[in-house]
Amino acid sequence: MLLPFPGAAESLLVLLMALLLDACIGDIRWLNRLFPRPVELLARLAEWFDRRLNRIERTDSTRRARGTLTVMLLAAGAVAAGLLLAFATRQTPGGWMVEMVLAARCLDVRRPWAGMRQVGAALERGGVEAGRLAVAPSPTGRPGAWISTASSGRRWRAGRAAC
CATH class of the missing domain: 1.10.10 (Arc Repressor Mutant, subunit A)
Structure with a gap:
């Protein structure tokens, strides 16, 4: 076992329940004000990186390298946050419910x-x-x-x- 928590069967069940939750409830507007969807957080972070690193006076190769670095940082951050949240929710009783709600927020299929x-x-x-x-x-x-x-x-x- 590569990770310190149970594997695919439990994760698949949480994913299926998150899909059902999203299909039944969909977008919860008041929750968007308290906790923005992860895609919105990533978009804000990408805009921040774009303003800081993608200036017109820089050469194309520099901008390309900085863009590649930004994508790698955003992807690594998303993986790290996902693993941290999965580990934390699996260690607490009833944490699967928190994981299900977080997964439903990430899916956003109904909208x-x-x-x-x-x-x-x-x-x-x-x-x-x-x-x-x-x-x-x-x-x-x-x-x-x-x-x-x-x-x-x-x-x-x-x-x-x-x-």
């Missing part, structure tokens, strides 16, 4: 599906312009105007056929 339904409904009601408005702002912060008419209709029909 994109709900957003896709809203965009699909807007496309059916008002066409491409309504769909663009429903998309804006996108997860990248760009407005929905970057979506082309052909691609948005094609994606909506393909997604609808798959359901």
